[in-house]
Amino acid sequence: MTRLYSLCFVAFILATSCKAPKPEETNTTGIINEAAKARLDSTLKAMVDSFKIAGVSALVVEKDKEVYFNAFGHADREAGKPFGRNTLVRIFSMTKPITGTALMQLYEKGAFQLDDPLSKYAPEFADVKVFAGMDAKGKMILKAPTRPITIRDLTRHTAGFAREEHPELGALVKEADVMNKENTLTQMAAKLAKLPLAFSPGDQWSYGVCVDVQAYLVEKLSGKPFDQYVRENILDPLGMKSTRYVPEDMTRLAAMYMKSDSALARIPDEKANVFNGKEWPLKPGGFGFTSTIDDYMRFARMLVHEGTFEGVTILKPETVKLMATNQLSDSVTERMWLPSKGPVGFGIDFAVRLRAPQNAEEKNGVVGEFFWDGAASTLFWVDPKNELTAVLFVQIFPFSNPLHKVFRDAVYGKYDGK
Known part of the structure; x- marks a missing residue:
């Protein structure tokens, strides 16, 4: 909803010990091999060098190993502050899957059907x-x-x-x-x-x-304020200490930029931070959280582990599977811009990939993957088949499908007709 975004301006396998191991910075023979790492580096660097964005970071975990992290460019170009692991970004609609998780916790308790x-x-x-x-x-x-x-x-x-x-x-x-x-x-x-x-x-x-x-x-x-419920039942249990509506340290919050055909302009901070700069009565479920890339990866890893991460159970496996199952019938033919996400349906607060890409123009991905993104072009997905989770953080308007396309190609390799 245009008005919604303008308000804030303008978010499977349990280890045998029942505790998911911490990521290790080691290479794998899986999706993210040395060639993929090189593709990711060159792709992210090119995003900045070509003046498409001011700064970017990406994090990929595969089979419980951190197989890729890097950051390029600036969180604050004018101040010369680099985009890094500790950078906070406005995740906008990537707040939605967290809200859906809160609601489905109550579903598990029998609060509704x-x-x-x-x-x-x-x-x-x-x-x-x-x-x-x-x-x-x-x-x-x-x-x-x-x-x-x-x-x-x-x-x-x-x-x-x-x-x-x-x-x-x-x-x-x-x-x-x-x-x-x-x-x-x-x-x-x-x-x-x-x-x-x-x-x-x-x-x-x-x-x-x-x-x-x-x-x-x-x-x-629940009988609790929404933000309190989410903090007590999702954010704090998962150790998502930096995911809040209002950051504890605003200096860590990245600047926001607007891309045009010929320039990259900073959005004035008083506009970019109109929602996140102070506590407001509204505690939206559809947007509003700021987060770090490591925080959001903890949420994604909980999902790939079917609801449990580092010994903490947030959802039951059958609930995660339900959320990651397409809920749209073929009779729903009017779908706004959802087809721009690829060959997808929609589950419970996630888009769900229904088939593999058919050509090089389609966004890459794996059948069964579920994901969502944010208005400032942030993105995450959960790939249960490969036990892979990926998070991309940027702060650029307007929303950029091309950035997501090249990032997906960097992770999986470009479509080769197979």
């Missing part, structure tokens, strides 16, 4: 209507949805919530300003529930505030 109506737990959504056009007098025609919004709809972006870009509902969405950072999640939900849906639940895939409503549900079902 995925096909329960949202209104069972949030009654303000009981009487939502669907926009059905305008009458001859220019008045909106509203009808009942074909079925209620379910929690599964929230997890796969099929709830029907309207976006600012909607030709008829956009003005209403903008006026409601549901993601204003002064709103609590309860206030956000109350405002959202009064808006007409753009389509009946389940009919389309439309990215937006669904995961923020998930955060609201976490609060309702």
Whole structure:
């Protein structure tokens, strides 16, 4: 949702000891061999040298060994501060999988079923209507949805919530300003529930505030503020000490840059840090966290280990598998820009790869991989087949599919027709 991003501006195998070994900086005979390391170095360096980005870091762990880390360029180009392992970045929508993990912890406890109506737990959504056009007098025609919004709809972006870009509902969405950072999640939900849906639940895939409503549900079902629940049940248990809405040390937060055809311009800090510079009432589930590359890798490694990492169980294996299973039926043909991610469906807060690349233009990846990215072009994925996790950190607008394409090619090697 354009408004959402402008607010913050503009986030399988258990070791026999039940404790995943720490990464080791040793070579493997797997995906990341010496040739892959050389490709990664040259690719990341070229991103900076060609002036596409100011700075970048990448971390890959394969079969519990750290097989690649490097960083190039600057976290703050104007101050000459290098992009490094300790650099904090705004992960934007890579916050979403963390929120989904929180919600699914409550699912495991029997707090809800995925096909329960949202209104069972949030009654303000009981009487939502669907926009059905305008009458001859220019008045909106509203009808009942074909079925209620379910929690599964929230997890796969099929709830029907309207976006600012909607030709008829956009003005209403903008006026409601549901993601204003002064709103609590309860206030956000109350405002959202009064808006007409753009389509009946389940009919389309439309990215937006669904995961923020998930955060609201976490609060309702757990009885704790969303940020407190996530800190106590995910971030602290996994040792993700630097993953927070507001960094303890703002000097570690990378600058943000805007790329045009001819230049790379720094976004003023007062705009880049408008959300992360102070605590706000809004604790969104869809964006907002800052993190380090090692922190986020701990989250990714928990997922590749089917929910348990270094002796701490965050999710059950069957829950991780459910989250990494496509939840979109073929009848959902309207999918916004999701096809730009590759040949994917969508699980529970992750895109899920359904087939191998068919040509050199498609993004590389492995069937069964699940992943997501962030508005400032950050990316992570979990490759269960190869027991590989990868994290790419940059801070560049607009979102860059080409950066992700060349990074994936560097990891797996370019498509060779096989």
